[in-house]
Structures are given as C-alpha cells and as structure tokens.
Amino acid sequence: MQIDEIFEADKRLKKKKRTTPLLNSPFLDEIADKQIFIKAECLQHTGSFKFRGAYSAISSIPIEKRKKGVIAYSSGNHAQGVAFAAKIHKIPATIVMPQDAPEIKINNTKDLGAEVILYDRLSESREEIGQKISQEKFLSLIPPYDHNDVIAGQGTIGLEIARQAEQIGIRKADVLVCCGGGGLTSGIAVALSNFTPNFVTRPVEPEGFDDVVRSLEIGERQTNEKISGGLCDAIITPTPGKLTFPLMKKYCGGGIVVTDEQVMKAIALAFTRLRIVIEPGGAVALAAALFHSKKCDNETIIAVVSGGNIDPDIFKKALETI
Amino acid sequence: MQIDEIFEADKRLKKKKRTTPLLNSPFLDEIADKQIFIKAECLQHTGSFKFRGAYSAISSIPIEKRKKGVIAYSSGNHAQGVAFAAKIHKIPATIVMPQDAPEIKINNTKDLGAEVILYDRLSESREEIGQKISQEKFLSLIPPYDHNDVIAGQGTIGLEIARQAEQIGIRKADVLVCCGGGGLTSGIAVALSNFTPNFVTRPVEPEGFDDVVRSLEIGERQTNEKISGGLCDAIITPTPGKLTFPLMKKYCGGGIVVTDEQVMKAIALAFTRLRIVIEPGGAVALAAALFHSKKCDNETIIAVVSGGNIDPDIFKKALETI
Numbered sequence: 001m002q003i004d005e006i007f008e009a010d011k012r013l014k015k016k017k018r019t020t021p022l023l024n025s026p027f028l029d030e031i032a033d034k035q036i037f038i039k040a041e042c043l044q045h046t047g048s049f050k051f052r053g054a055y056s057a058i059s060s061i062p063i064e065k066r067k068k069g070v071i072a073y074s075s076g077n078h079a080q081g082v083a084f085a086a087k088i089h090k091i092p093a094t095i096v097m098p099q100d101a102p103e104i105k106i107n108n109t110k111d112l113g114a115e116v117i118l119y120d121r122l123s124e125s126r127e128e129i130g131q132k133i134s135q136e137k138f139l140s141l142i143p144p145y146d147h148n149d150v151i152a153g154q155g156t157i158g159l160e161i162a163r164q165a166e167q168i169g170i171r172k173a174d175v176l177v178c179c180g181g182g183g184l185t186s187g188i189a190v191a192l193s194n195f196t197p198n199f200v201t202r203p204v205e206p207e208g209f210d211d212v213v214r215s216l217e218i219g220e221r222q223t224n225e226k227i228s229g230g231l232c233d234a235i236i237t238p239t240p241g242k243l244t245f246p247l248m249k250k251y252c253g254g255g256i257v258v259t260d261e262q263v264m265k266a267i268a269l270a271f272t273r274l275r276i277v278i279e280p281g282g283a284v285a286l287a288a289a290l291f292h293s294k295k296c297d298n299e300t301i302i303a304v305v306s307g308g309n310i311d312p313d314i315f316k317k318a319l320e321t322i
Numbered sequence: 323m324q325i326d327e328i329f330e331a332d333k334r335l336k337k338k339k340r341t342t343p344l345l346n347s348p349f350l351d352e353i354a355d356k357q358i359f360i361k362a363e364c365l366q367h368t369g370s371f372k373f374r375g376a377y378s379a380i381s382s383i384p385i386e387k388r389k390k391g392v393i394a395y396s397s398g399n400h401a402q403g404v405a406f407a408a409k410i411h412k413i414p415a416t417i418v419m420p421q422d423a424p425e426i427k428i429n430n431t432k433d434l435g436a437e438v439i440l441y442d443r444l445s446e447s448r449e450e451i452g453q454k455i456s457q458e459k460f461l462s463l464i465p466p467y468d469h470n471d472v473i474a475g476q477g478t479i480g481l482e483i484a485r486q487a488e489q490i491g492i493r494k495a496d497v498l499v500c501c502g503g504g505g506l507t508s509g510i511a512v513a514l515s516n517f518t519p520n521f522v523t524r525p526v527e528p529e530g531f532d533d534v535v536r537s538l539e540i541g542e543r544q545t546n547e548k549i550s551g552g553l554c555d556a557i558i559t560p561t562p563g564k565l566t567f568p569l570m571k572k573y574c575g576g577g578i579v580v581t582d583e584q585v586m587k588a589i590a591l592a593f594t595r596l597r598i599v600i601e602p603g604g605a606v607a608l609a610a611a612l613f614h615s616k617k618c619d620n621e622t623i624i625a626v627v628s629g630g631n632i633d634p635d636i637f638k639k640a641l642e643t644i
Contacts, residue, residue: 015490021343021365026406027433042597043343043362087348104594111349168337271637272426275364275630277597308597312641315593319634 001148001247003194006155006187009056013156016088017052018044020157022164022302025273032293035300037170038270038286039161042278042308046112048234049154049184049306050074050081050144056153057142058085066091071139073097073119073126076105077234077281077307078144083114094139096129100228102311121228145183146241154184158191161302162199172198174296176256176285178306179203179212180235182244188304189251200253200297204288206232206260206280212240212248213255221245231260231314234281234307256295262287267318270305280314282307323470323569325516328477328509331378335478338410339374340366342479344486344624347595354615357622359492360592360608361483364600364630368434370556371476371506371628372396372403372466378475379464380407388413393461395419395441395448398427399556399603399629400466405436416461418451422550424633443550467505468563476506480513483624484521494520496618498578498607500628501525501534502557504566510626511573522575522619526610528554528582528602534562534570535577543567553582553636556603556629578617584609589640592627602636604629 023038041049058070069092072082079095086093093114097106098121110116119129134141143150161175175192177185182203189201203212209230214222223239230236240248263280266287270278278286282305288295289303345360363371380392391414394404401417408415415436419428420443432438441451456463465472483497497514499507504525511523525534531552536544545561552558562570585602588609592600600608604627610617611625 018343018345021340023340023365026409027430040365043345047597084348108349271599271634275369275599277593277599312593312644316638316641319638322634 001151001190001243003190005148005152006159006191009149009152010156010159012059013052013055013153016055017156019160020044023274027273028269028290031290032301034293034296036289037302038274039157039302039304040276041157042276042282042305046080046084047308048077048081048282049157050077051084052156053150053153053183054078054081054142055085057147057149058089060149061140065140068138069093070142071096071130071134072142072144073130074144075233075236076101077309079109079114080105080112082142083109083112087113094133096126102233102309104311105309108309145181146243148243151183151187151244155187155191157304158188161188162192162195165302170300172298173300173302174298175199175201176204176288176301176303177201178235178282178285178304179205179255181237181241182212182248183241184306185252186244186247190247193251201251202253203248203255204284205235205255205257206230206263206284207257209236210257211238213257215240215245216248216252216255219249231263232281232284234279235284256288256292258284258287258292262291264318265321266290267315268321271319272322276305277308277310277315278305279307279310323473323512323565325512327470327474328481328513331471331474332478332481334381335374335377335475338377339478341482342366345596349595350591350612353612354623356615356618358611359622359624360596361479361624361626362598363479364598364604364627368402368406369630370399370403370604371479372399373406374478375472375475375505376400376403376464377407379469379471380411382471383462387462390460391415392464393418393452393456394464394466395452396466397555397558398423399631401427401431401436402434404464405431405434409435416455418448424555424631426633427631430631467503468565470565473505473509473566477509477513479626480510483510484514484517487624492622494620495622495624496620497521497523498526498610498623498625499523500557500604500607500626501527501577503559503563504534504570505563506628507574508566508569512569515573523573524575525570525577526606527557527577527579528552528585528606529579531558532579533560535579537562537567538570538574538577541571553585554603554606556601557606578610578614580606580609580614584613586640587643588612589637590643593641594644598627599630599632599637600627601629601632
C-alpha cells in the first residue's frame with residue numbers, strides 16, 4: 001500500500017465524492033480543554049466514508065468484469081456505499097447483510113437498488129456466503145476493508161484533512177479515527193504520514209470491541225471475545241485486517257478506548273454544538289477527543305466522524321443525556 | 323444595496339465564515355420528483371446564517387466606536403451570531419431576547435460571553451429597549467435584518483451558491499430561502515441576480531406568518547395577525563423590512579407557504595437522508611422543495627437550510643413522523 005495509490009483513488013473520486021467540512025465549536029473545545037476539529041464524514045454520500053472505498057474499488061475493476069456486477073458483505077454502511085457506487089456505475093450490486101443490522105441500513109441499501117441477502121451473524125460466515133455467490137454469478141467481491149483499492153479510497157480523507165489543516169494553520173495534531181477493521185484508520189495514517197510527521201493517527205474503539213487497540217499494544221493481531229451485540233454496530237469486527245494491521249502498526253500511534261456512555265454524550269453534543277447527526281460507531285473518535293484528550297500528544301485534535309446512519313430510537317436516547 | 327457591498331462583505335468574512343456544503347440525496351429527489359440541493363447553513367458558526375450578517379456589520383463599524391461594544395435584539399439565532407462575532411472582535415455584546423425564545427438559544431448566547439436582557443414579546447418593543455440601552459451605553463445597534471451591512475453579509479451565501487452551482491453544472495434553478503424579515507432572502511436575491519437571470523430566488527414562510535409572501539403578491543408591505551406562538555420561532559416577524567422589501571420586490575419570484583406538518587417531516591428527512599440537524603424556521607425552504615416542487619419553474623431546486631438550533635423535545639417529535 002503506497003501513497004500513490006491514494007492519489008490515484010483521489011483522481012477517480014474527483015467530482016464523485018463530497019469534500020466534507022472540518023467543523024468546530026468553542027463549546028467542545030471547552031469540554032476537551034484542547035482545540036478540537038471534526039471531520040464530518042457523516043455528510044458523505046450515503047452518510048458514511050464507506051462510499052469512498054466502494055467507489056475507489058469499483059472504478060478500479062476492468063470494465064468488462066465490472067459490468068457483471070459486484071457483491072459485498074457489510075453491517076450496513078459499506079453496503080450502502082457499494083450500492084450507491086454501483087448505481088453511479090450503472091452495474092448490479094448484491095449485498096450480504098446481518099439480520100440484526102439496523103433496519104434503516106437494510107432499507108436504504110435496498111432503496112439504492114441493491115439486492116440484499118440476510119445472514120445470521122452467530123451461525124453463518126459472511127465471507128463464505130459472499131465468496132460462494134461471487135463465484136456462482138461472476139460478481140466482483142468488494143471487501144469492507146482488507147483490499148488495497150478500498151483502503152486507498154478511505155485514505156482520500158487523509159488528503160483532505162492535510163489540505164484543510166494547512167488552510168486553517170494547523171501544523172501539529174492528533175487525528176482520531178473510528179476503527180472497525182482498520183480500512184479508514186490505515187488509509188488516513190498512510191496519507192498523513194506522507195505530508196508531515198507532526199500528525200499522529202490513532203484508532204478509537206468501543207469498550208469490549210478493542211481488538212485493534214490491544215493488537216497495537218501487543219504488536220500482534222488480537223481477537224474480541226464477542227462478535228456482535230455492541231452499541232457501535234458499524235465498527236464491530238472480530239480482529240484487525242490482514243492488510244490493514246501492518247499499516248496501522250507502522251503508521252499509527254496508540255489507540256484509545258471509549259465507553260458507550262461517552263459515545264451517547266458525543267452524539268448529543270454533536271446535535272447541539274455541530275448540528276450533525278452521528279451514529280454510535282461514527283462517534284467513538286469524537287468521544288475520545290472530548291473525554292480522553294489528555295491521551296493525545298498535541299493541543300489540537302482532529303476527530304473523524306465516520307457515519308451518521310442511526311436508528312431514531314437510539315438517537316432519542318442519546319438526546320436524553322442533554 | 324449594491325452587489326459590490328456583498329463582495330466587500332465577502333472579503334471581510336474571508337477565513338471567518340465557513341463555506342457550507344451543498345448536499346443532496348437521491349431519496350429527496352424522489353420525493354420532490356425534481357433534483358434538490360440543500361445549502362446547509364445550519365453548519366455555519368453558531369448554527370445559522372446569522373453569523374455572516376453579524377460579522378459583516380460589526381467589522382464595518384469604525385474601530386473606536388466598535389470598541390465600546392454592540393447591542394442586538396433577536397429571537398435567538400441573530401443573538402448567537404452577534405455574540406460570537408463580537409467575541410472574535412474581542413468587544414462586549416448585549417443581547418435583548420424574548421422570554422419565550424428556546425432555552426438553548428438563550429443559554430448559548432450567554433455562554434458565548436454576551437449579556438442577555440429578556441423582554442416580553444406581547445407587551446414590550448424590542449426595538450425601543452434596544453435603542454434605549456444603545457444610547458445610554460454608546461453601543462452600536464446591529465439590527466437583525468434591516469441594515470445594509472447585515473444584508474450584504476447574508477448575501478455572501480448567494481455568492482457561494484453561484485460558485486457551487488457552477489462547479490456541479492447547475493445552470494438554472496429555483497433558490498428557496500427561509501424568510502423572516504427578509505435579510506437572508508434579499509441578500510441572496512441581489513447576489514444571484516448579478517450572476518445569472520436563470521436563478522429565481524423565492525421566500526418561503528410558515529402558514530399564519532406569511533407576511534412576505536402576501537406582500538410580494540399585493541406589492542405592498544403586509545402584516546401578520548399573530549406576532550408569536552408559531553413552531554418556526556426563528557422566522558416570525560410582523561412585517562417585511564423597510565430595506566429588504568423593495569429588494570425582494572425587485573429581485574424575487576413569488577413566495578411559497580408551508581404547513582407545520584410539512585416542516586416537521588422536512589426535519590425528519592434531513593435527519594435520515596442528509597444527517598444534518600435543522601430547526602423549524604430553518605426547514606421551511608426544504609419543506610417547500612420537497613412538498614411544493616411544482617410551484618418552482620426549474621427542474622433543479624436549491625433550498626437554503628438557514629439554521630439548526632432546535633430544542634431536543636421538538637426534534638424528538640419530528641422524528642416521530644418517520
């Protein structure tokens with residue numbers, strides 16, 4: 001995985017992705033007692049960063065193969081990203097989703113024109129289902145994170161952060177990233193490492209699902225005890241990716257773990273102070289910036305808010321914390 | 323009011339304002355049966371467009387006079403805009419606010435360092451209170467809309483819309499604007515009229531508070547029967563401004579009126595489809611784009627979402643409509 005691959009993905013995504021804004025609020029700075037900026041990737045097409053990786057990967061497939069269609073397995077955001085990227089390319093998409101994914105994500109994926117196949121997280125393997133259908137129907141598999149073109153697509157966020165930080169005069173910062181399999185985190189870390197050694201990329205995970213944070217501490221890939229059931233459904237993965245882990249090991253600083261309570265408060269503060277809607281899995285980095293700012297080296301923190309597809313009932317519960 | 327004043331305001335606001343994104347969603351296009359873009363000014367500093375006009379006006383005051391401080395009267399968003407713009411200029415701000423303004427807006431204004439004076443909307447005149455204190459303490463009055471520098475500041479949104487529309491290839495559009503006193507609407511209309519005759523700016527108001535829409539129909543300033551009590555508190559004004567009305571008469575197309583029910587649905591759809599938080603007064607233009615698209619001349623509609631400071635309880639009610 002080279003920086004050039006991120007530059008290439010950035011070219012393919014030009015005029016397709018949204019350049020999402022870097023937001024801030026004096027009220028949030030006060031809570032963290034540091035300067036906080038929020039990269040609002042919940043405002044990306046389909047409501048998460050996943051569109052970038054999906055578009056990057058699909059646009060890399062040779063045309064004749066691409067026409068046959070794509071398949072992906074995902075708890076929701078990657079599903080929508082692939083469905084929308086396929087729609088733009090005018091090719092069919094099949095998405096394998098867990099039965100317990102938020103209803104809104106399943107419905108959105110269908111509404112974006114994809115065929116959805118549901119599976120049971122506890123008894124079935126999404127990888128096996130995905131590969132079986134892929135082979136039967138000659139579909140190109142777009143993995144959620146362990147794929148160079150996907151990582152490169154997510155890395156375009158790092159390029160935007162570098163440009164936007166320069167514009168507002170930020171020279172040193174901790175960049176906190178919501179971390180599942182590590183596609184977003186490793187992509188951003190590779191992109192930023194190219195520009196300046198003064199940006200420290202750190203993965204952030206929810207308590208109980210901190211496989212990446214522990215893996216970085218120990219230096220080898222660790223596994224979570226539970227593989228479902230957390231609040232932060234979008235970033236629950238069993239273990240760091242085979243491709244993403246070496247990249248994170250090389251380019252990232254130590255990770256941060258947050259509680260579900262901190263996640264719910266971060267969602268509420270994003271509502272009152274930033275006027276953006278964020279989902280639990282997309283809020284862990286902001287929660288870390290607000291409530292664990294002392295774990296960061298720099299006085300400026302950039303938190304990547306990775307998604308905003310949240311069930312209304314969970315959002316209402318978050319608002320109760322105000 | 324000349325276009326040059328908007329260009330001057332744009333220079334003063336450079337690196338101070340946020341260039342807010344133009345968002346869209348295939349799901350919203352489907353509802354409207356037209357192509358809809360949303361200018362998300364709820365993502366501006368302090369959560370509404372009002373920061374632009376406030377900063378534009380304060381930065382125009384001669385330095386010696388400016389140092390004595392500013393005063394403003396406002397139902398909330400102008401209050402926060404003036405308080406934050408004064409904070410950046412490091413000068414004191416006094417804000418006269420109605421007792422029935424949303425608590426979050428009163429608290430935010432105080433937290434931004436302003437002194438807040440409350441008044442009763444039904445028995446007292448905010449203009450009189452504002453002018454009295456202004457004279458006693460030598461404070462510069464920053465009116466909410468009827469002031470050239472304020473209108474010019476809001477007009478910078480029109481410049482951004484023209485640039486952003488060009489970038490994505492939009493040549494013709496109806497631009498729908500949430501309208502209270504008309505500062506935002508007239509500023510945008512003047513700015514857009516300079517670029518192309520193919521953009522039609524239209525004010526949008528809530529049922530029962532449609533003074534501007536009726537005034538444009540009749541050709542003379544009309545007054546609302548009620549002066550408080552509506553859902554869309556941010557844009558409830560008794561009559562169009564003295565300065566803003568002639569501008570709207572010259573540069574605007576006919577207005578559109580929406581119901582409170584449509585406003586609540588627009589808030590919910592902005593939550594699920596755009597992942598932004600919008601307040602009732604800031605949602606009327608989106609409601610018009612979604613549910614009155616046939617009243618627009620063009621196949622593309624740009625709706626300006628003007629603010630996102632909403633009480634959590636009202637937001638929760640809006641989510642019930644999903």
